[in-house]
Amino acid sequence: MTGNRRKIRSVRDKELAMRIARDRIMGLYSLSCSTDRADLARRYLEIMQRISERMDITLPREIKRMYCKKCFSPHSRESTIRLKNGIIIIECRHCGAVRRIPYR
Numbered sequence: 001m002t003g004n005r006r007k008i009r010s011v012r013d014k015e016l017a018m019r020i021a022r023d024r025i026m027g028l029y030s031l032s033c034s035t036d037r038a039d040l041a042r043r044y045l046e047i048m049q050r051i052s053e054r055m056d057i058t059l060p061r062e063i064k065r066m067y068c069k070k071c072f073s074p075h076s077r078e079s080t081i082r083l084k085n086g087i088i089i090i091e092c093r094h095c096g097a098v099r100r101i102p103y104r
């Protein structure tokens, strides 16, 4: 009986931890969007990605596309975005990493 109860509590704990992690991810993402400092924005996005990896949370596609996975620079301010043959090509101006995303 006690074992069963402990199991239920641990599921609740996990749900709570996931909710807190998602809140933190969204908070860090909006912080990275609102700051004028590129170094701070990179730091926020790096922490955000680390939380998502640790908690096994897949970031929303619109967030994943918004920054460089290599150096965490927000694409809006540091990158060149081109469209070619139905593929979005995002080149990070900060570290030079190139990402290709099929365009739908």
Ligand SMILES: [Zn+2]
Pocket (backbone or CB within 6 Å): 068, 069, 070, 071, 072, 073, 092, 093, 094, 095, 096, 097
């Ligand atoms: Zn980069």
